[in-house]
Amino acid sequence: MLVYVITTGGTIEKVYSEQIREVANLSNEVDRYLRKLRLPDMDVNVVPLMNKDSLEMTDQDRILLLGMVRAILKENAPIIITHGTDTMVHSGLFLERALSNLNVPIAMTGAMTPLGFEGTDGLQNLTESLFAVRLLKPGIYVVMHGQHFPIAHVRKDKLLSRFVWSERGPL
Numbered sequence: 001m002l003v004y005v006i007t008t009g010g011t012i013e014k015v016y017s018e019q020i021r022e023v024a025n026l027s028n029e030v031d032r033y034l035r036k037l038r039l040p041d042m043d044v045n046v047v048p049l050m051n052k053d054s055l056e057m058t059d060q061d062r063i064l065l066l067g068m069v070r071a072i073l074k075e076n077a078p079i080i081i082t083h084g085t086d087t088m089v090h091s092g093l094f095l096e097r098a099l100s101n102l103n104v105p106i107a108m109t110g111a112m113t114p115l116g117f118e119g120t121d122g123l124q125n126l127t128e129s130l131f132a133v134r135l136l137k138p139g140i141y142v143v144m145h146g147q148h149f150p151i152a153h154v155r156k157d158k159l160l161s162r163f164v165w166s167e168r169g170p171l
Helices: 030-034 059-073 088-098 122-135
Strands: 002-009 014-017 022-025 043-052 079-082 105-109 139-144 147-150 154-157 162-165
Touching (some): 002 030, 030 122, 043 059, 059 079, 059 088, 079 122, 088 139, 088 154, 105 122, 139 162, 147 162
Parallel strands (some): 002 079, 079 105, 105 139
Antiparallel strands (some): 014 022
């Protein structure tokens, strides 16, 4: 099975930099962690698109993401997008408005704690997304912490540090 993973940055890709003495988006980390997984019947193609904190993402960045998704959709392969959690839903809704008649699932995932840090949820969420795109119907979803939500019915609960169902959408 062919799956594409588009990386955009966010907490999942942050690392600690001794030079600037902070946690920042400096390099692509997802590919390194995917190599640690046993995926005997899955061909995973990682596409590093950008490496930004999602609060710094612009509409131009979302247009770039949309262009990449459209190009990959020609392969008829499921897509996973790693993205910062603060604006993940915003980007997902942008994609949903622009893409009609999807033939494959698109799973958006990220982390509350960076890959490589103790207590990270990044590898769990990435692994769950790889499994979810095998089972989900075509559409755009947030997949994190053992759950999946259609993009139009999810919001981030900052107090709980997780995504929750929202009847009224992401507001």
